[in-house]
Amino acid sequence: MKEIVIRQLAERGVELMDIAELVRELQRPYSPNLTPEVCLSMVGAVLEKREVQHSILVGIALDTMAEDGNMLEPLRSIVVEDEPLFGVDEILALGITNVYGTIGLTNFGYLDKVKPGILRVLNNHPEKVHTFLDDIVAGIAAAASARIAHNIFK
Ligand code: MG
Secondary structure, three states: HHHHEEEEEEEOOOOOOHHHHHHHHOOOOOOOOHHHHHHHHHHHHHHOHHHHHHHHHHHHHHHHHHHHOOOOHHHHHHHHHOOOOOOOOHHHHHHHHHHHOHHHHHHHHHHHHHHOOOOHHHHHHOOOOOOOOOHHHHHHHHHHHHHHHOOOOO
C-alpha cells in the first residue's frame, strides 16, 4: 500500500524529497542541522500509517475525478476552482496532521499560510486540480515535523 501511495503522489507531481524539504523548513528554527535524509525518513514513517495512506488515496481520487469531469455538480466546480469557503480539503488533511497529536496543527497552519516549496508549485499549476493534494502534502509534512518534535527517531 505504501508503494502505491508513493507512486500516486509522484504521478501528481510530488516527490517525497519535496515533502522532506517542507519538514526541514518547519524545523529550521528548532533543529537547524537537521539533514534532508532524516527529514525524508520521517516522511517515510508517516506514510507507513494506514490512516494516512487512506487520506492520501481519497484526496488524490477526488482531485483526479474533478479534473477528469467525473464528479457531480456543483461539487466539481467548487473543487476545480478551489473555492475559499470549501474546507473539506483541510478537514481531510487534519486526519494526517493529527496522527502525532495537536503539535502538527500549528505546523499545518504555518504551511497553509506561507505555502513554501512544492505547495506553491501545486497551487500555481494551471491545468491540474490540486485542491486536496496541497493540504494532503502539508498534512504529511506537519505530521513528520511533529514526529521530530516528539523525538521519535525510529
Ligand atoms: Mg486545498
